[in-house]
Amino acid sequence: MAARDPVIVGIGLSDYPKAPHLSTLEHHAQALQRALADSGVQKGDIDGFLCAGVSGTSDDAVMAAEYLGIRHRYIDSTMTGGAAFEFHVQHAAAALRDGLCEMVLVSYGSDFLSRMGRTLGTASFGSSRRVSGGAMWEAPYGLPLVGSYAMVAQRHIFEFGTTSEQLAEIAVGVREYAGLNPLAMYRDPLSVDDVLSSRMIADPLHKLDCCVVSDGGGAVLMTTEERARDLPQPGVRVLGAAGGQTHWNISQMGDFTRSAAQQCAPEAFGRAGVTPADIDTIQFYDSFTITVLVMLEDCGFCAKGEGGPFVAEGHLKRGGRLPMNTDGGGLSASHSGMRGIFLLIEAVRQLRGQGGEAQVPNCELALCAGSGGYLSCIGTVILGRG
Amino acid sequence: MEVVRPEAWHKPLPDPDATERPFYEAAARGELRFQQCPACAHRQFYPRALCTACGAAPEWAIASGRGSVYTFTILRQYHAEHFRDELPYVVAMIELEEGVKMFGTLTGCEPEAVRIGLPVEAYAVEVEAGTAIPFWRPA
Numbered sequence: 001m002a003a004r005d006p007v008i009v010g011i012g013l014s015d016y017p018k019a020p021h022l023s024t025l026e027h028h029a030q031a032l033q034r035a036l037a038d039s040g041v042q043k044g045d046i047d048g049f050l051c052a053g054v055s056g057t058s059d060d061a062v063m064a065a066e067y068l069g070i071r072h073r074y075i076d077s078t079m080t081g082g083a084a085f086e087f088h089v090q091h092a093a094a095a096l097r098d099g100l101c102e103m104v105l106v107s108y109g110s111d112f113l114s115r116m117g118r119t120l121g122t123a124s125f126g127s128s129r130r131v132s133g134g135a136m137w138e139a140p141y142g143l144p145l146v147g148s149y150a151m152v153a154q155r156h157i158f159e160f161g162t163t164s165e166q167l168a169e170i171a172v173g174v175r176e177y178a179g180l181n182p183l184a185m186y187r188d189p190l191s192v193d194d195v196l197s198s199r200m201i202a203d204p205l206h207k208l209d210c211c212v213v214s215d216g217g218g219a220v221l222m223t224t225e226e227r228a229r230d231l232p233q234p235g236v237r238v239l240g241a242a243g244g245q246t247h248w249n250i251s252q253m254g255d256f257t258r259s260a261a262q263q264c265a266p267e268a269f270g271r272a273g274v275t276p277a278d279i280d281t282i283q284f285y286d287s288f289t290i291t292v293l294v295m296l297e298d299c300g301f302c303a304k305g306e307g308g309p310f311v312a313e314g315h316l317k318r319g320g321r322l323p324m325n326t327d328g329g330g331l332s333a334s335h336s337g338m339r340g341i342f343l344l345i346e347a348v349r350q351l352r353g354q355g356g357e358a359q360v361p362n363c364e365l366a367l368c369a370g371s372g373g374y375l376s377c378i379g380t381v382i383l384g385r386g
Numbered sequence: 387m388e389v390v391r392p393e394a395w396h397k398p399l400p401d402p403d404a405t406e407r408p409f410y411e412a413a414a415r416g417e418l419r420f421q422q423c424p425a426c427a428h429r430q431f432y433p434r435a436l437c438t439a440c441g442a443a444p445e446w447a448i449a450s451g452r453g454s455v456y457t458f459t460i461l462r463q464y465h466a467e468h469f470r471d472e473l474p475y476v477v478a479m480i481e482l483e484e485g486v487k488m489f490g491t492l493t494g495c496e497p498e499a500v501r502i503g504l505p506v507e508a509y510a511v512e513v514e515a516g517t518a519i520p521f522w523r524p525a
């Protein structure tokens with residue numbers, strides 16, 4: 001390990017899944033306070049700041065930096081949807097290696113549920129009647145967010161014979177972990193039949209193929225290996241991070257079954273010097289069951305088109321060889337709009353051995369894969385036990 | 387393609403720039419356009435001011451309006467005004483004979499009858515004077 005290798009030294013989650021008492025900025029503040037307490041880091045030492053999705057305005061990062069009182073030397077508000085925080089880790093790792101900063105805060109907060117209500121991705125976003133840019137080619141036809149993922153699922157089923165039962169297995173496995181998380185939004189055991197008999201929202205996706213809507217935020221503190229030695233928590237090493245984009249609007253996805261993970265996951269594995277077979281747990285952005293299936297294939301855990309049978313074999317479940325979303329995921333625990341930071345935080349908990357009942361045995365390597373937009377931007381981060 | 391003029395259009399409207407506007411104006415005359423690059427022959431949709439493959443300035447080409455369903459979904463829940471009253475409805479990605487894909491609502495058959503590969507044809511819906519967008523129906 002080299003002195004300036006990037007290490008995660010602190011994590012904090014704000015109140016979830018329901019926090020009507022917290023605004024977006026209060027989520028940021030609470031998550032930071034908890035990450036400071038977790039790490040023993042002094043707030044004044046933070047000199048790098050990365051965030052996204054604060055208010056949706058172009059001054060997001062500087063506004064949040066002012067509120068939190070961060071005097072940064074390095075700032076980044078890369079916005080790649082829910083995958084933004086995996087991209088942030090990639091950028092922060094490079095900045096730390098290059099000496100642009102010493103202590104980085106990656107921050108997210110959202111009052112999504114308290115503000116919007118439970119809408120299953122079928123809410124009407126924005127009220128403007130005139131639409132320009134890439135969204136203009138879709139907006140007049142009325143496709144809500146869930147519909148975009150449904151079109152991916154429909155094509156995957158057509159090309160590879162994937163079944164709704166196989167997709168449902170993803171939701172069932174994640175729910176079992178949610179049962180171990182006292183904070184998870186839904187904790188009762190789920191069966192494949194429960195998923196298939198839940199209301200159809202956008203064929204072929206049922207209500208229980210869709211993530212929950214919650215409040216919540218998170219903070220991740222990163223520094224160098226050198227600085228991490230003086231801190232109380234075992235540092236979690238950022239071994240490899242890479243991201244990519246294939247499209248932004250769904251109409252531009254191309255073949256509708258392949259994502260940028262086909263390009264960025266091999267890059268992350270290469271940087272880390274490990275292979276998919278070495279990974280002990282995956283934390284994947286499960287906005288919908290199909291999101292997991294596509295990324296699972298594209299990250300190389302099985303061949304393209306074989307995600308359905310792979311999932312049905314139970315590998316992602318508790319006791320399987322690749323336990324996924326050990327906090328209950330977006331499908332059952334929490335989804336406050338941009339879930340990428342929760343993937344990182346749960347991976348760190350697992351690598352520290354703080355997973356409690358959900359602890360993955362001998363957990364040394366984790367892969368986080370965030371998806372932003374409609375499988376549009378994928379960010380992959382490989383973390384290793386310190 | 388046939389041009390249909392609804393009595394009123396309450397759904398979102400396009401706000402095209404100078405590159406994009408000719409597509410909507412042509413559609414209002416019954417002509418379905420896409421772009422082809424004179425330098426590298428790459429075909430693309432939606433229209434842009436450059437070829438996404440090589441960066442050259444693309445030219446307009448005229449599509450037959452025939453294609454097939456590449457993928458689709460049946461929307462059964464959507465709270466947005468002017469759409470919720472039409473549930474369930476089908477939104478599809480159409481692969482044109484010319485190879486480009488276009489997005490749009492598919493009408494003219496029961497939603498449950500839609501399949502990937504279903505042959506379809508375009509028709510134009512004039513959403514305001516001189517501006518039309520493609521819709522699709524079984525051919």
Ligand SMILES: [Zn+2]
Binds near residue numbers: 428438441442
């Ligand atoms: Zn070209």
